[in-house]
Amino acid sequence: MTTYIVAGIVVGSVYAIATLGLVLTYTTSRIFNFAQGALAFFIAVTFYQATAVWGWNPHVAGVLTIFVFSPLLGLFLWAALFRRLSETPPSVRLVSTIGLSVALPALAAILFPDTASTVLKPSMLWSPPHEYTIVGVHVDSNQVAVVIAAVLIAFVLLVLLRATPYGLSVRAAVDSGTMAGANGVNTGFVTAVSWMIGTMLAGTAGVLLGALRGFTIIQFTLLLLGSFAAVVVARMHSLALAFAGSMGIGLLQELSASQQFQHFLQHFASPTNPILLGVRPSIPFIVMLVFLLVYNGLQEERFAIDTRMLARPMREVVARTDLPWWRRLLPIAVCLVGVLVAPEFLNGLWLAIFASGLALAIAFLSYVVVTGDGGMISLCQITFAGIAAALTAQFATHHNVPVLLAILIGAVVVVPIGMIAALPSLRLGSLYLALATLAFSQLVQNTYFQTPRISNFGQGVVVPRPGGFVGDRAFYYLLVVLFVVVALLVRNLERSTTGLNLAAMRSSETATATLGINIVWSKFVAFGLSAFIAGIGGGLYASYAGAANMNQFDALLGAVWLAVVVTWGVRSIMGALLAGLSFTIIPQLVTDHLSGRWLNLPTLLFGLGAIALAREPRGILFDSANRRRERRRRRDDRRSDAATGAGPIAEPMAAT
């Protein structure tokens, strides 16, 4: 038992280091760094590269990565990204850092391709460690060092924030950045330093975790999720609670592996019960959900995190109505014709790539409803798709239900699940909703998706093609038709009263409520419908692939889904189509034309796309079209200035 407690405190200490950094950057800049775990991973892999591949002395490499590389990386990210984010709405900030969390591990894999293939464990700590026995408890020097590091960091941060001029500036900037700025506090300096420290703490946690547990992405995922849960416990701002929460989660996680706990669980179910096996990896989420519920129940105190912004126009929209009707419909027509004639030019492999892209595009339409129209960041759309796919397989294979009907049933079943996932959005801000949906997603993945009935030893249960659409080409056309049908539903919704209410809610929930509009209903509709659409897409995806393989519905892949949709435009149906197609086409292009090292290039691109386009919900196409129009307008202005009095100038609009 004591072994587990010691291990728990050690892991908790590592979590605490990362979490303290997260809290620090959040309180100084109001940006929740979703990429804290990814940063830890990136820095740890850099350390690994320096020692295991380049053969540096581990201690030198450790000091350099933690005290030189990490702060510089933090400074760079602040200058390039975070600095610009502080003026944007909460959802944009969130999506940007989600994009970063997608891009960083992919970048690490491209820069340091040897990392994954080696089993060397370089350690900047002692190896082998010295063993001690203190009051009957066995500890080693590494464990002691980690715990001391965590306590020291917490203490230093506390002193820094409470008793130094820097701390005073931080607290002033937190209360009101504008006022602090007006009173001579250099808020840029304050936030830059906090991002440097925050990244340094991520790096410290990363290197220590790597030294203790190895440099696999799994460990860092756990770190990420553990620190998210601790941040929820800390309500985003309390350093003390963040520390305590991290320790608690680390302890719970390790204790749940102890024999006593396993014995205790056996009172309820057999030791091989997958639900029980899922308890351990799910502990951060269980903690997170419990605390969200507890905080949710606190009546008077709402989370005052999202500094509300005046409704601000996105980028000024150059009127599109001045285009003739055929010009406005042209892109849609071109796309449709392209998709319809595509099978004529595609071989079997590429037809499959396009078809699975179409199935994903249907699932991606769910983001248009929940995030584009509803303005809520959901990280569990992929789980809705996964549950529906699993159910489709169950009904179709084990109960002989016709496949299309099975898909429909699966999609209908996830509607109430979607509504449950919407519950946190009723009381909590967008950030907590994102965290809660991620927690939900992980929970389902660790339990339900692991049951033998669903996972079928990692193969997934077979899903046949629908009768009459068994051929690749027939199924492809079925997908085209279904995409159009779902897209029309989404478009109708947007133009309806329900859609107007959603658009109103997106801008101001307060004003919407005082008009008597039922916000709970609006959110339920957005989440329920999006779950349904994701379910249809998931079922079709599984049916085309031939099996409902839950690896394709991994919770963290959901962040990549979101990133690719944001890149192409989360408020546009066309964006969902292009996102789906590019999600399958680009990786295939990379496989065909580039070496194995570049396999992660698409993910990197999607991550960077999300960072770049988080601000423009209509996506890259709109963004570029808008820039083009603005350029043209400026050019026309210049020309008409130059030619004043020379008569009207022909409008070159229709020509392009």
Place this chain on the structure above:
Amino acid sequence: MSDLALIEARDVTVRFGGLVALDHVSLAVAPANIVGLIGPNGAGKSTCFGVLSGLIRPREGTVRIDGVDVTRASPQARARRGLARTFQRLELFGELTVREHLVVAYRAKQRRTVLELARALPRDLLGLGNRPTPGERDVVDRILEQLGLTGVAAVSAGAIGLGTGRLVEVARALAAQPRVLLLDEPSSGLDARETDDLATVLARLRDEEGLALVLVEHNVAMVLGLADDVTVLDFGKEIAHGPASAIRADPAVQAAYLGTATT
């Protein structure tokens, strides 16, 4: 008076931490009546609106609409009973046009119960029944006309100025066809002529449609000219209450507020 009141707050107390934002404040508004609420910055005027509209729960005291206790009712439930409000800090729907603001408010009335909402959803998804009813068009057009917004009806709210935004707030609240309207500083950002026009519209709504109004204003001249009754708050306490003429003469009011005000 309180028997006839459309909306009534009695002995309302609100605390934010150690700060007493409202200290046993009472307020009642009868149909076809305008009540002015004035006081220096931080007097608790906006908090009072928050309590009336259901965005802030009072520590003590009750709020009644038509004699029904709504102290714990949601903003939506109060809207259903005929309450509408505007915001001092604009709460516009940035991506909707000015006209759509009014349409959203008007249609909120048609879809009240979950049953109505559920019935409307399939039609919305199939693209049926989104055409405005003739009644809607009349009401929306009339309000746009009254507030001089017809010219910007098709403009997105993200692209209009502060003064126009103020008027859109008022127009949106009116489109909900309320019986009680709470206006939080409707004249700030408006020029003198626009303020006069707005006052005329408000007076006419009171006289012709029996609308009850509560007006929070910094523009004391406008309030004293328009209101039937005035309540003066200072540091969360009611320091005076009565007809506008009496308030003007009240020495406590002059000391706390009018004497130092320059607007």
